[in-house]
Amino acid sequence: MILIMEKIKRKLDELEEYTEILSMVSTYSKEDFMNNPIYYGGAERFILLGYHNILEASKLICEHCRFSNIHSKDIIKSLEINKVIPPWLVSNINKRKKYIFTLKYDYLRLMNKEELYFLLKDIISDFRHFKKYVLEYII
Numbered sequence: 001m002i003l004i005m006e007k008i009k010r011k012l013d014e015l016e017e018y019t020e021i022l023s024m025v026s027t028y029s030k031e032d033f034m035n036n037p038i039y040y041g042g043a044e045r046f047i048l049l050g051y052h053n054i055l056e057a058s059k060l061i062c063e064h065c066r067f068s069n070i071h072s073k074d075i076i077k078s079l080e081i082n083k084v085i086p087p088w089l090v091s092n093i094n095k096r097k098k099y100i101f102t103l104k105y106d107y108l109r110l111m112n113k114e115e116l117y118f119l120l121k122d123i124i125s126d127f128r129h130f131k132k133y134v135l136e137y138i139i
Helices: 002-025 030-035 037-065 075-081 087-102 113-138
Strands: none
Touching (some): 002 113, 030 113, 037 075, 075 087, 087 113
16 A cells, blocks of 8 residues: 555656646746747646646556546546546546647647646646545545
8 A cells, every 4th residue: 555655646746747847937028939849749748648647646546546437448537436536627637638648749730839838737636636635535
């Protein structure tokens, strides 16, 4: 159990690192963000890593808490059913987690840079809320 708990905390720490990087990128002007591939490419990468991290952490949480009602196709839904995270956060994550499966492709073909820029603050908020709710539940 302790090993799983350490893995969960490590995943949450990684998520916080990604969130801090995204927070820094979100301070740039829209024009700077859209015209600099390092900014939007970096944001793209850390968003994908963040959502992938959330899915991995969710699996560990379900294992640690021994949830019996686990949705194999939607591990995030299992956290909602077990009252780890609220429904609004599940909805937000589920709307955007589809992008982690585009890792082999160009994420920005699916979403334009301006849309990505405007979603950054919401994504950052979701990452922070996920960490907060998980910590409140498991500690």
